[in-house]
Amino acid sequence: xxxxxxxxxxxKRIGGLQILDQVSMTVSAGERRALIGPNGAGxxxxxxxxxxxxxxxxxxxxxxxxxxxxxxxxxxxQHGLLxxxxxxxxxxxxxxxSNLQLALLRERHASMGFHVLPRRxxxxxxxxxxxxxxxxLQDVADREVRHLPHGYQRMVELAMRMSRQPRVLxxxxxxxxxxxxxxxxxxxxxxQLPRELTVVIVEHKxxxxxxxxxxxxxxxxxxxxxxxxxxEIRSDPQTRAAYLGGAxxxxxxxxx
Amino acid sequence: MQRRxxxxxxxxxxxxxxxxxxxxxxxxxxxxxxTEIVIFALFAMSTNLLLGxxxxxxxxxxxxxxxxxxxxxxxxxxxNLHSAVTLLAAIGAGAVLALVTGPVVLRSTGTYFLxxxxxxxxxxxxxxxxxxxITGGDNGLGGIARPTLPLVGDVLRGTTAFYYFSLVCVGIGxxxxxxxxxxxxxxxxxxxxxxxxxxxxxxxxxxxxxxxxYIIAGALSALAGGLYTFLTSFxxxxxxxxxxxxxxxxMVILGGSRSFWGPAIGAGLVILxxxxxxxxxxxxxxxxxxxxxxxxxxxxxxxxxxxxRLSQVRRKQRGQQPLVSVAKSLTPVQSxxxxxxxxxxxP
Amino acid sequence: MQTIIGIGAIGISYAxxxxxxxxxxxxxxxxxxxVNLASGSxxxxxxxxxxxxxxxxxxxxxxxLIGGVVVGLIGLAxxxxxxxxxxxQELLQVCLTxxxxxxxxxxxxxIWGGDPLRLRPPASLRGSISVLxxxxxxxxxxxxVIGIILALVLWLLIERTRWGAFVRAGVDDLEMCECxxxxxxxxxxxxxxxxxxxxxxxxxxxxxxxxxAPGTDSDVLLMALIVVVLGGLxxxxxxxxxxxxxxxxxxxxxxRWPGASFFIIYAIMAVVLIVRPQGFRxxxx
Numbered sequence: 001x002x003x004x005x006x007x008x009x010x011x012k013r014i015g016g017l018q019i020l021d022q023v024s025m026t027v028s029a030g031e032r033r034a035l036i037g038p039n040g041a042g043x044x045x046x047x048x049x050x051x052x053x054x055x056x057x058x059x060x061x062x063x064x065x066x067x068x069x070x071x072x073x074x075x076x077x078q079h080g081l082l083x084x085x086x087x088x089x090x091x092x093x094x095x096x097x098s099n100l101q102l103a104l105l106r107e108r109h110a111s112m113g114f115h116v117l118p119r120r121x122x123x124x125x126x127x128x129x130x131x132x133x134x135x136x137l138q139d140v141a142d143r144e145v146r147h148l149p150h151g152y153q154r155m156v157e158l159a160m161r162m163s164r165q166p167r168v169l170x171x172x173x174x175x176x177x178x179x180x181x182x183x184x185x186x187x188x189x190x191x192q193l194p195r196e197l198t199v200v201i202v203e204h205k206x207x208x209x210x211x212x213x214x215x216x217x218x219x220x221x222x223x224x225x226x227x228x229x230x231x232e233i234r235s236d237p238q239t240r241a242a243y244l245g246g247a248x249x250x251x252x253x254x255x256x
Numbered sequence: 257m258q259r260r261x262x263x264x265x266x267x268x269x270x271x272x273x274x275x276x277x278x279x280x281x282x283x284x285x286x287x288x289x290x291t292e293i294v295i296f297a298l299f300a301m302s303t304n305l306l307l308g309x310x311x312x313x314x315x316x317x318x319x320x321x322x323x324x325x326x327x328x329x330x331x332x333x334x335x336n337l338h339s340a341v342t343l344l345a346a347i348g349a350g351a352v353l354a355l356v357t358g359p360v361v362l363r364s365t366g367t368y369f370l371x372x373x374x375x376x377x378x379x380x381x382x383x384x385x386x387x388x389x390i391t392g393g394d395n396g397l398g399g400i401a402r403p404t405l406p407l408v409g410d411v412l413r414g415t416t417a418f419y420y421f422s423l424v425c426v427g428i429g430x431x432x433x434x435x436x437x438x439x440x441x442x443x444x445x446x447x448x449x450x451x452x453x454x455x456x457x458x459x460x461x462x463x464x465x466x467x468x469x470y471i472i473a474g475a476l477s478a479l480a481g482g483l484y485t486f487l488t489s490f491x492x493x494x495x496x497x498x499x500x501x502x503x504x505x506x507m508v509i510l511g512g513s514r515s516f517w518g519p520a521i522g523a524g525l526v527i528l529x530x531x532x533x534x535x536x537x538x539x540x541x542x543x544x545x546x547x548x549x550x551x552x553x554x555x556x557x558x559x560x561x562x563x564x565r566l567s568q569v570r571r572k573q574r575g576q577q578p579l580v581s582v583a584k585s586l587t588p589v590q591s592x593x594x595x596x597x598x599x600x601x602x603p
Numbered sequence: 604m605q606t607i608i609g610i611g612a613i614g615i616s617y618a619x620x621x622x623x624x625x626x627x628x629x630x631x632x633x634x635x636x637x638v639n640l641a642s643g644s645x646x647x648x649x650x651x652x653x654x655x656x657x658x659x660x661x662x663x664x665x666x667x668l669i670g671g672v673v674v675g676l677i678g679l680a681x682x683x684x685x686x687x688x689x690x691x692q693e694l695l696q697v698c699l700t701x702x703x704x705x706x707x708x709x710x711x712x713x714i715w716g717g718d719p720l721r722l723r724p725p726a727s728l729r730g731s732i733s734v735l736x737x738x739x740x741x742x743x744x745x746x747x748v749i750g751i752i753l754a755l756v757l758w759l760l761i762e763r764t765r766w767g768a769f770v771r772a773g774v775d776d777l778e779m780c781e782c783x784x785x786x787x788x789x790x791x792x793x794x795x796x797x798x799x800x801x802x803x804x805x806x807x808x809x810x811x812x813x814x815x816a817p818g819t820d821s822d823v824l825l826m827a828l829i830v831v832v833l834g835g836l837x838x839x840x841x842x843x844x845x846x847x848x849x850x851x852x853x854x855x856x857x858x859r860w861p862g863a864s865f866f867i868i869y870a871i872m873a874v875v876l877i878v879r880p881q882g883f884r885x886x887x888x
C-alpha cells in the first residue's frame with residue numbers, strides 16, 4: 001500500500017505560541033483520514049501547512065514520496081493536492097461557470113493562459129459542461145456564486161476541486177453551516193468519491209466522521225494524542241479526556 | 257443576454273464611426289480635446305487592468321505615465337530622435353520601471369499597496385526635480401515637436417493627423433487589453449481579485465499574474481504618457497503629482513471598474529466636464545467632486561453599470577434576483593501573503 | 604550646537620503638527636482599514652477657519668479651538684451621513700475622500716481666494732527665547748509643548764481607558780470585537796471625528812508657522828502619509844516616532860538641500876517600506 005501523504009514532525013510556532021508540536025501522520029493511498037480535536041487544536045493550521053499556505057517551523061510534507069515542503073501552494077496542485085476551505089473556497093462575484101473555468105484552466109495549461117480563450121475553447125467548454133452535469137449545477141451555471149445558498153456554494157467548491165481529479169483531497173469542515181438535509185447530501189457525495197482518492201477531512205460533525213473515515217487522528221493543543229480506527233478512537237480515554245477537559249498525554253512523549 | 261450583446265456591439269460600432277468621422281465635425285480645439293480623451297481612455301483602461309480585473313488599487317500609474325512622457329521628451333531634446341519609434345522606447349521604459357518596482361510594490365495589498373504606489377510617484381517626482389539637467393526640473397521640458405513617421409515624415413504636425421495617429425496607437429493598446437481580458441490570463445486575474453488563496457490552491461501562480469498585470473499596465477500607461485507629451489508638447493513634474501494619480505482613479509471608478517469600457521467613459525466624462533464646465537464657471541473641480549461623491553454613493557459600479565442598475569430596479573420590482581456586483585473592498589478576502597498573519601490570530 | 608538646537612526646534616515643532624494629522628490617519632486606518640485622503644483638506648480647513656475667526660477679532664486660542672471643533676463636526680457629519688453608508692467598503696471610502704478633497708479644495712478657493720494666508724502667533728507666544736545661545740521662536744516652543752501634551756493625552760486615552768481598549772482591540776481584530784458586542788459603528792464615528800478634529804486643530808496651530816494656501820492640502824497629506832507608513836498603521840507611539848524622524852529629517856534636508864527635501868523623505872520611506880513594510884511599530888500588513 002503506497003503512502004499518499006506523509007507528515008513528519010511538523011512543528012509550527014508563531015511568536016511565543018506553539019501551534020503544532022511534532023505532528024506526524026502517514027496516510028495511505030485511498031485512505032479516508034479524519035482529523036479531529038477540540039477547537040484550537042491546530043487542525044486547520046495543519047491542513048494549511050500540508051497545502052502550502054503556511055510554512056512549518058520544522059518538519060516535512062511528502063506527497064507520494066516527493067518532498068513538497070518548500071513548494072508554494074499552486075505547485076502542489078501539480079502533485080494532485082487540492083483543498084477546500086471553512087468559508088467556501090469559491091470566487092464569489094463570478095458565475096458558477098467562470099468558477100469552473102478557473103478551476104479547469106490549469107488542467108491543461110501550466111502557462112499564463114494568454115493563448116486560451118475560455119469562451120471559444122471547445123475542450124474547456126466541454127469539460128465545464130461535464131462538471132456542471134455531474135454535480136447538478138446546470139440551472140445555476142450563470143448565477144454569481146455569492147447569490148447561491150450556502151449548500152450550493154459548497155457543491156460548487158467541491159465540484160471545482162474534484163474536476164481536477166485530485167489524488168489527495170483536503171476538506172476543511174465541509175459540513176460547516178449546512179442544514180441537516182444538506183449534510184446528508186454531502187455525506188452521499190463523499191461516499192461517492194473515487195476509492196483511489198486519498199481524503200483528509202477536518203470535521204466536527206462526528207456522525208459524518210464515523211461514517212466516512214477509515215482512520216482518525218486526534219489533535220489536542222497542537223499534538224497528536226491518539227490515532228486509530230473509529231472504533232478505537234471512540235473508546236480512547238485520551239480523546240475523551242481532551243474533549244471533556246482533563247489531563248492528556250502527548251503520544252510522542254510516550255514513545256520517547 | 258443575447259440582446260445585451262447585440263446592443264453592446266451596436267453602441268461600439270456607432271462610437272467607432274463617430275470617432276473616425278470626428279474631424280469632419282470638430283474644429284481644431286475640439287479635436288485636441290478628443291485626442292486627450294482618447295489618450296486618457298488608454299491610461300484609465302490600463303490602470304483598470306490592475307484595479308478592476310486584478311483587484312489592485314494603485315495610486316501610482318502616473319509614475320509610468322510620466323516615465324513615458326519624459327522618455328520621448330528626453331529622446332527628442334537630448335538625442336534628437338523625433339521618430340514615432342520613440343513611443344516604443346517609452347513603452348519599454350514603462351515596462352522596465354514596472355519590472356524593477358514590481359517585486360517591491362507587490363509585497364503588499366490593499367491600502368498598503370495604494371500608499372506604496374503613491375510613494376513611487378513621489379520618488380520619481382523627486383528624481384525629476386533633482387535632475388534639472390535631464391528633466392528640466394521644476395520647469396519641465398517644453399517645445400517637444402510632434403513625432404515623425406517613417407516614409408511620410410512630418411505629417412503629425414496637423415491636429416487631424418495626430419488625432420488619427422493617437423487613435424491608432426490607443427486602438428492597438430485597447431486591442432491588447434481586450435485580448436488579455438478575454439483570455440485565460442484575464443480570467444485568472446479575476447480569480448486573483450476574488451480570492452487569492454483559492455486561486456493559488458487551484459494552481460494559479462498568483463504573484464506572477466499580478467506582476468505581469470502590473471508590467472502590462474505600466475507599459476500601456478507609459479504609452480499614454482508619451483502620446484500626451486506629444487499632444488501638449490510638454491512634460492513636467494506635474495505628471496508625477498498626486499493630482500494626476502487621483503484623477504485617473506476617479507476616471508476608472510466614475511466610469512466603472514468592472515466593465516471593460518467603463519474607464520474610457522470615465523475619462524471622457526472627466527475631461528469633458530473640465531472642458532465644458534470651466535467655460536461657464538471656474539468651479540469644475542467642485543462639480544467633479546460632487547459628481548464623484550454621488551456616484552460612489554449611489555452608483556458604485558460606475559456610469560457603465562447604469563443600464564444594468566436600471567434593469568436591476570425593474571427586476572427588483574418584479575421580485576427577481578440581482579445580477580451585478582461591484583468592486584467595493586480594498587482589503588482582499590484573503591491573500592497568500594497575509595495568510596500567515598491571518599492564521600496568527602486564530603491558532 | 605546652535606544649529607542643532609535651531610534645527611531641532613524647527614523639526615520637532617513641525618513634527619508636532621505632522622503627528623496630529625498622522626495619528627488621526629493612522630488610527631482611522633488601523634480601525635476602519637481605509638486611508639482618509641481628505642486629512643490634508645481638513646488641515647487646510649482648520650487653518651482657514653482659524654484665520655477667519657481671528658480676523659473677526661477673537662482671540663487666537665479660541666480661534667484655534669473653534670477651528671478644530673468645527674472641522675471635527677464637519678467630519679462627524681460626513682461620517683454619519685455618507686461614510687457610514689459605505690461601511691466596510693474601503694475602496695469606495697477612499698474614493699469618497701478623494702471627492703471630498705476636490706470639493707474642499709474648490710470651496711476653499713471660492714471662500715478664501717488663491718493667495719497664501721498667514722496668522723500671527725498669539726501675543727503670549729510672540730518673539731523668541733534663547734536656548735543655549737540659539738535663538739528659538741517662542742511659538743515653536745509652544746507647539747512642541749502642545750504636541751507633547753496632546754501625545755500624552757492621546758496615549759493615556761488609548762492605553763488607559765475602556766474606549767481606548769475598544770480601539771486597540773478593533774485595530775487588532777475587528778470581527779472579534781463585533782462578536783463581543785462592542786458597537787463598532789459608534790467607535791468608528793468617534794475615532795473618525797477625533798481624527799478629523801486633530802487635523803483641523805493642526806491646521807489652525809500651523810497657520811502662524813506654515814500659513815495656508817491652495818495646495819497645502821496635498822503637501823500636508825503627502826507628509827502625513829509618510830509619517831503614517833513609517834510609523835506603522837494603527838500605532839500612536841509609531842506616529843510619534845515617525846513624525847519626529849520625518850520632522851527633523853525634513854528640516855535638516857531643507858537646510859542642506861532645499862527643494863530636494865521632498866524626494867529625500869520619500870526615498871527614505873521607500874527604503875523603509877522595502878526593508879520593513881509594516882513600519883516602525885506596525886505589526887503586520
